[in-house]
Amino acid sequence: MLEFDFLTPNRLDESTAILEETGGCILAGGTDLIPKMRNDLFFAPILVDLSNIDELSFIEEKDDQIVIGALTTHQAIAESALLKSTNPALVTAAGTVGCVQTRNRGTLGGNIANASPAADSVPPLLVYDAQIRLLNKAGERTMPLTEFLVGPGMTKLESGELIHSVSFSQLQGAWGGAFQKLGVRNGMAIAVVSVAAAIVLDASGKVSDTRLALGSVASTVVRSPKAESALIGHEPTPEVVSRAAEACAEDISPISDVRSTAEYRRHAAIVLARRVLEQAAAEARGRLV
Amino acid sequence: MTEETLTLGKSELRKDAWDKVTGAAQYVADIPLTDLCHAVIVRSPLHYGRILGINKSAAQNIPGVLRVLAAEDIPGNKIFGPLLQDQPSLAIDIVRHLGEPVAIVIADNLETARMASELVKVEYEPLEPVFDPGQSLKPGGPRLHPEGNLAAQFDIQDGDIEAGFAEADVVLENTFSVPRISPAYMEPENSLARWNEDGLITVWVSSQHPFTDQVFIADALDLPVEKVQVKSAVIGGAFGGKEDSSLAILAALSAWAVRGAVRIVNTRNESFLAHPKRHPALIKMKLGAKRDGTLVALRAMSHMDTGAYASYGPAVGIIFTETLAGSYRIPNVHFETFVAYTNSPLSGAMRGFGSPQSHFALESMLDMLAAELDMHPLALRRKNMLRPGDKMFTGVVVNDTANSLPICLDQAEAIIKRFSQIEPAPGKTVGVGMALAAQSMGLGAKVPDDSTHRLEWSPDGDVYVHLGSPDMGQGLAMAAEQVTAEALGLPYEVVKTIPLDTLTSPNGNVTCASRMTYMVGNALIDAADRLIQQLLDEAARMMNFPREQLSYQVGRVVCPDGQKVDAAEIASRVADDGRTLQCESTFSFPYPEETTPQHLPIGMPHVIFCFGAQIVRVEVDPEIGNVDVTHLVAIHDVGRVISKPAVEGQIEGAVATGLGYALYEEMPLKEHQQWVDSFTEYLIPTTKDVPLNYEIIILEVPEASGPYGAKGIGEIPLVPTAPAVANAVYDAVGVRVKSLPLTPEKLIKI
Structure with missing residues (x-):
């Protein structure tokens, strides 16, 4: 029987506190996690649902950097005018993820954390030398996305940590x-x-x-x-x-x-x-x- | 068809449409019953093995578990099978395929049943499995069934094959292979059963043949058939895969064992592993022709993999063999077909029933021959197509419906021309290909095929159709209602279908074989005629008019004085007498002795055929081998359109299935000797994979024996699709792919 605790923090600081305290597994769009759980390929005793954390869903330009929040959906990326003019490859890739339903649920952070070699949004981020920003209760760290991705399903994300955002510099000239x-x-x-x-x-x-x-x-x-x-x-x-x-x-x-x-x-x-x-x-x- | 019709050929609204789109329709998984228990099947983890012991106690001791059942707990016949009695409901001593049911755990909730099912300890001795049908028939391998590994064999000859090849100027020989295909219906197999205090067992099924389920259940439980009531729930797709019974027996057994109500619903993986598929086959074909394109000889030697149990394999072997010559006159043929047992998932009935396999080989061969003869593929087909009066190799004389073949080819010619003028997308290579197809109707000669249905005129004026065969979603009920409405001269809205219940419905026989509109339509036209006579008899008696002075007009009896009495009024007065105004009629598929050759095995020959053609345009990426089907035209002769949207729906759905067969679908063994068993790996076409330019041309060349001239359309539209795509791909890149699916890897040289 699938029995697990399901926690739904409403604020970012609450999220990191809960993650720190419980070591729970993060649920974002659920498009990878839920099918895996249903098929007995994955189980976590505690799920922390981040879908209420609106502040992690954004696409913005800041000091020549494009920053995308981890909970931004594929559909939002596919429709973003800012990204179309700065990273059209990412926009194209986001538009090819699954079907409309998957794109509306699935998030950029989830796509990265799932660490599939076939993840659609990753190649366009790597060609922009994207950096990934990770957050926990104590603070934050930033590393190159290439370094973050270790192997199939494996990342440098630590227990208690969440992906805050991904950023990259605009190409010039x-x-x-x-x-x-x-x-x-x-x-x-x-x-x-x-x-x-x-x-x-x-x-x-x-x-x-x-x-x-x-x-x-x-x-x-x-x-x-x-x-x-x-x-x-x-x-x-x-x-x-x-x-x-x-x-x-x-x-x-x-x-x-x-x-x-x-x-x-x-x-x-x-x-x-x-x-x-x-x-x-x-x-x-x-x-x- | 220009004459005025009431409802025939029109676009009526299916009466189940609203329930289906709003989710109100009750499939087996939706039916609410009080005190419902759930059963989970313990399945074989081996392809082949001996059961050394089954320890139920750990599972049995879990709170909430009611019973754990194995073969020993089946009180009656432990073995069933639609054609051959070879399949245990729960494995006996041996497991012959991965996913075979071994035991069943019944608990008061699904999660407990699932958890407990993992605690049933089955000890096995693994045995070396065989997956290739040719290998399986060689001596020295495992003997899967007491009578050996040959489930069926056909050896059919006509003319003189040696003489035929001797007079041929060109002889081609090739081997084709086609993969295992899943019916991939939306609703997996399921069943729900309730044991009633009076000893009756009520079983809800998603089945093409509830009356067979009834017999199998009674047999397994050692009960009289009257003690088993089988009810047809709404069916979420079947495509032949639900001709087999299996979960109905296990659900009934479970309900009987716990004296309660039990539901079983297969997961998608279980459906992939343990329910019938389309037969994979290896087809060696040799074709001889004269320089002018005249076909003179065709030889085929084929092996079909029916898996662990025969299911409908022997019958599939028949239609496969009978359709090897397709829509063509070939004077000398010799076909040998072997249907072999293996340790693969079972193959059985699936839409097309042997015809998709034979047509892929034949229609590919014809294009190869055309290339060899430097002839247009269309001209080659035109030269050799069957004409009315032609004798097929089975001895069956083709009737007037073959008149649709030249029309198909004329239309195809114009379409090929049109397609050939469309400019390719940048970087793409284009090709245009076609295929013709023939699909038999009916179960074959010497197989009893009676279909009984009943009409009832209710006192409120509605006419009820007690349909004796389930509507599996294709719209059979709508067709039955339209035929009845037309025959009685009533509006479509007042004719309503009653869901099938074996206690009260007549036996309409299994829903299959492209013959439902034909059988049901004929029976209901006759029933309607007789219902009118009955109505007039009753009216004459009630109103004291001489019978011959009364006439019937659109739901009313016209009296000699001009008075018109509603049929409802008469039905109501009949009801006052405690009687019902109703009429039952049986239609038997006609195999007239004088025209049906008798020298062939049971199930052969088939005597009525559907014909059609499809033309596709593909764009191939020559560097990576991706095939994009950009245009498709499907031309099909339905004899007469009963329901236009239903005919179009059949064709649209079938073509999508045909494209899956052509390009994506297969169920191979993957790493760790596991079968592909999920939609993540078993890819079916999505809406984005069906051509945007998609046209349906419906021909109406009447079938004299059909209701209003109608014949079947359920299967044939998927038959020409795969060879047409293969032929178009060859036209585009010059690569002849002889094995389906046509994956990019096969189209490019690396």
Whole structure:
């Protein structure tokens, strides 16, 4: 029988106090947690429901930083004008999460905490070098999101701690960003491979900064330093982009499962990497003055 | 059809629509009973194993647990089966598939039953399972059933196969494989039973065949059938998967054992593991043709995996074999079909019943042949299609309904042209493909197939249809009401269907085989005619008019003096006498001896066929192999439309199912030898996966023996979909995929 305590704090300080005191498990949108509990894949004796904490649901711009509260829903991200103009890859990714019902319930913080290698919102955050802000009763700490994600279902979140928000710097100058996801079907798809890219061009049209992140091809969403270094300092011609995309194969370690095979994932990752890099480069070129 | 109709062919509102959209409809899981107990099934964790012992005591001692039952607790027949008696209600000594019911725990609440079910200790000796039907039939493997591993075998020949291939200019040989498919209905299997003080057991079912449930329950409990009342609840989808009985027996057993009321509802995982699927099959096919495209010989050797128990496997093998030549005249054929037991989940009846498997192979082969002959696939089909008067390989002569085939092909030609002119999306490769399909109606010759239904004219003027077969959600009740209203000249609104109850309803036989509108419609037209005669007889007697001077007009009796008396008035006066104005009629599926070949096994041949064609346009991403079905046209001959939205609904739903078969669905073994058993991994199409450009063309080439000319539409619309997609994909990227589903991995070279 599923018997557990269900606590619903109304304020942030109350939340951290309860988490500190009980060591309970956080329930946000519940789109991952509830199915897992129903299928006996997860159990927690104490659930702390944060859905009343409105102050964790926000998208704001602060000193050149974009900050997104942990309880912001995928749908809110998908509809955000601010994000559309600053991190379009994240907006695209949020729009591909599950179905409308999932997007209305599911939260950014939950997507990150669930630590799936297929998490849709993570690649676009990694290509912006996002930082994650964690809170507990005693205080707070901030770390790079890449560092926070340890393995499938594993993070650096400690007992008594909650995710407050995620932040990243806006890209400056001639930049472009893109996200593409390949699922087995179109609706309610879980990524077979997902790729996000960001490119910044200098005045001469050469890549001055770039990041590429891939989902579902390793134990966490991963960046591809090989692909990134293949681009830096070069003009993103089709040949250069192609070569960079192929280089990403060295940074991934896909597995075979019921959704796809390792070989196919590796192949599709390269194709998708090339496409998102091209898309990001085209966008960046459009911003060159 | 231009003549004026009252309700036929029109868009009436289903009478259950409001209840269904508001959630008021009562499915088995919703029916409230007082003092209801719950049962949870203890299932086999092994694919194959010997039961060394079952220790019930730990579970039995949990407070709230009423009984723990195993096979030994079944008082009557412990084995059942729709065709072969081979399936234990609860495993006896051996478990033959993962998820097989071994014991059942009944408690006063569901959570206790669940928890206690985990405490039933079953000791097993694991045995080496076999999953491949071909492997299963080889000597040396495990013997799964006393009579061996062959559940059924068919060897059908016509003409001279060797001579046929000898005269062929081109011979193609290929092997096709099709996967296990789940019916994936929204409502998992369930049943609710109540033992009544007077010894009657009332059982609510979500079943396509409540009268069989009744017999199986009586048999298992060693009770006379009159002591078992089976009631049809609202059914949340069935698609053939609910032709089998299983939970009804276990619910009844539980209620009987605790002398109370017990409900069992399968979880989705249980439904995946332990309820019938569509047969996976391996089909080796050899096709011979003349240079001009004339088909001369077709040979097929097929293995179908029926899983641990036969279910409807042997009958599926029949329709599979009978549809191997599709809609074509092929003078020389030889088909061998083996239906084998394995340790897979059982396969049984599922929408299409063998025809989706045979058509994937044949319709793929035809396009391969067309490519070889440098002929248009459509021209090849046109050259070889059946025509009225043609003799099929079973000896059955095709009737006039084959006149729909050239119309299908003409329409298809125009659509192919139209599709071919649509520009591809950037970076995509486009292809257009088609397939024809034939689907049999009925249970097959020599299988008794009588369907009885009753009409009752109530004193308040309403006419009740006592439907003897359940409406599984497809709209059978609406079709029955429309046919009755039309036949009696009454408004659709006053004709109402009474839910099936084996104590009071006539036996309409199992809802299946694309023949419900046909059987029910014919029976009800006859019942309506006779009800009118009865009405006139009663009127003549009551009003002292000579019978021949009375006539019937839209719900009224017209007297010689011009007076019109409402039928309700007469029904009311009949009721005053303690009688009911009612009439029952039985329709038997016709297998006229003079035209039905008798040399074939029981269940063969089928004599009436539905025909249809589908054309799809796909866009393939040539680099990653993703297939997007952008356009689809489904052309189907229904003989005569009884209910337009119901026909369209059948086609729309079936095509979505066909797309799932084509692109996504399969139930393989995954890591740790577990079957894919949830919708997270078993992917069915969503609304986003069904083409936006989706058109239905309904043809009405009357079937002479059908009610108002109608025939079936329940199954055929999913049959051509998968081969049409495969053919379109080949047209797009030149890759011939011979195994379903057509996953991207199969389309690209890595």
